[in-house]
Amino acid sequence: xxxxxxxxxxxxxxxxxxxxxxxxxxxxxxxxxxxxxxxxxxxxxxxxxxxxxxxxxxxxxxxxxxxxxxxxxxxxxxxxxxxxxxxxxxxxxxxxxxxxxxxxxxxxxxx
Amino acid sequence: xxxxxxxxxxxxxxxxxxxxxxxxxxxxxxxxxxxxxxxxxxxxxxxxxxxxxxxxxxxxxxxxxxxxxxxxxxxxxxxxxxxxxxxxxxxxxxxxxxxxxxxxxxxxxxxxxxxxxxxxxxxxx
Numbered sequence: 001x002x003x004x005x006x007x008x009x010x011x012x013x014x015x016x017x018x019x020x021x022x023x024x025x026x027x028x029x030x031x032x033x034x035x036x037x038x039x040x041x042x043x044x045x046x047x048x049x050x051x052x053x054x055x056x057x058x059x060x061x062x063x064x065x066x067x068x069x070x071x072x073x074x075x076x077x078x079x080x081x082x083x084x085x086x087x088x089x090x091x092x093x094x095x096x097x098x099x100x101x102x103x104x105x106x107x108x109x110x111x
Numbered sequence: 112x113x114x115x116x117x118x119x120x121x122x123x124x125x126x127x128x129x130x131x132x133x134x135x136x137x138x139x140x141x142x143x144x145x146x147x148x149x150x151x152x153x154x155x156x157x158x159x160x161x162x163x164x165x166x167x168x169x170x171x172x173x174x175x176x177x178x179x180x181x182x183x184x185x186x187x188x189x190x191x192x193x194x195x196x197x198x199x200x201x202x203x204x205x206x207x208x209x210x211x212x213x214x215x216x217x218x219x220x221x222x223x224x225x226x227x228x229x230x231x232x233x234x235x236x
Contacts, residue, residue, distance in 0.1 A: 033219060038223075046207075051214075052220075100211075101160070
């Protein structure tokens with residue numbers, strides 16, 4: 001059971017917008033810690049997609065955006081493309097566990 | 112740019128010690144305020160942060176693994192290593208090394224980038 005809760009799967013047609021939620025608690029996201037997002041394409045390592053709640057590293061398309069409110073965060077992907085099909089993970093810090101924690105991952109299927 | 116590469120045995124017997132090394136290229140492990148980390152991904156795909164070492168030599172471990180885990184640094188080789196003792200089948204996972212970057216607020220607000228390609232370690236007799 002992951003400390004951060006994500007939906008197991010989401011799907012959308014090419015060109016559509018999808019969102020992936022990441023729900024935490026008062027000891028992690030709700031405590032003010034930043035949320036970061038990673039994209040893991042099949043057979044590869046996770047790659048940083050969003051850092052500091054809503055910042056994109058160089059090279060990440062602006063179709064990807066992040067937001068945070070209260071004890072939750074969201075990743076939004078607009079203009080869905082076939083190449084976006086991957087697993088997505090959120091990450092934050094937890095004061096109770098005294099360490100970094102990840103969500104269980106969400107598999108995005110592009111229909 | 113900085114790249115990381117894991118190396119080590121892919122098969123470890125139960126009760127033995129799992130040892131992996133991460134070689135960093137494209138940048139010095141001794142520069143910056145990064146926390147050089149190990150993260151593993153279990154077969155069910157859950158990601159688990161294991162621990163990190165700072166270039167100063169100070170290490171910090173996940174509390175549930177603390178009694179079995181040692182992370183060390185070799186600045187002359189630009190490498191850091193993981194030793195996990197008394198392994199069981201539950202330690203079977205893909206092990207990644209990654210560079211942790213602290214945010215301006217501090218390490219706790221930080222993220223991991225880049226990651227190594229990962230290495231599968233199976234614990235089995």
